[in-house]
Amino acid sequence: MSKRDWNGSSLEERRARRREQLLDAGVTLLAEAGAAGLTVRAVCRLSGLSERYFYESFSNRDLLVLAAFDRVAEEVSAALSEAVAQAPPTPEGVARAAVAAVLAATIDEPSRGRVLFLAPAGDLLLHPRVDTVGRALVAMLREQLPAARSTAHRELVANSLAGALAYTFSGYVAGSLRVSREEFSEHCVQLLLTLAALPEPVLEG
Template structure:
């Protein structure tokens, strides 16, 4: 026979609390709060991505999410906090798409370049709300509201491109500080093209935009390859 543990006042109190939490559609209070937070995030993507951060109020977000304003402040202190949360979520999604495409490409550097850039541009064109939030509103929010996290997060693209350069040219014998600066330059180049493309509502064909982005990566590949060949030649001569 299984021995039953004595029911203490504390145990009974805990049980009552758990039962109370699960009175609404089988969800606990914590689960309901998380569900409301997710609804606010999705509403924010829809509203900010359609109208722009500065044209959207907390009330607009709540109307879109079909929640009262008190639930907004349950999860976020202010609009900028929701925007930052959305920005981080979208950046993660964009970076994952790009890195997955690069890793699935063949070892040919040119094919890796095309795969990464195609994944970036395709993701933006297929998700215009994401594109607007990342490449238009985030820049303005960062500048006007001193959102250091947005600046730091955009720097992750520098590091991603640096990792890509090392993956593309695994035998590259260049100082890390040089590769880091080059990665920052590449990021800035592609970012400015992306901003122009997004602001024009994707009027130029993706083929043209891809070609423009590809040029600088191919030039880098050629320049570094020539340096490596010259280095190997000099080393052979000295030997």
């Protein structure tokens, strides 16, 4: 039997499809039940695959947790980067495009929002990943700030923005911020514009 005799696909293609099925199940469980609910047995049941196929792709449950989180983080990051690249070249244009993109990626796709903003609170394993995502966001925000400002000022503002936005989005995804989508979106846009325009302090020598 050739490697393509099974439904016309190769062994590598079948393995890749099974891995995607497991990842789909992992994201769903991470979103719905948190990290504690993402077990090998639960993933196999949801994906319809046996444990044999689970261990074909992941040597343990933790690797699937990390892979599921990474997939969501990469999808949201890609949507944000594309929106910023295509936005009108003004501070307001970039801010509105960025906020709209993250809302679409994490609120219109609730599972992504829960994985990205809520799941890490339930599993220390994900904390280093959250730090990586945060540092990438800081770098992106820093690039949008006026180059005329000092490096220290841009670093401070970018970190402040990333922290404020992450906490605000977490509250909105969790439902503790009971405001309309329009109010939430406009608040985030104004937060970006206000902090980005924050004047650099004049330090007395």
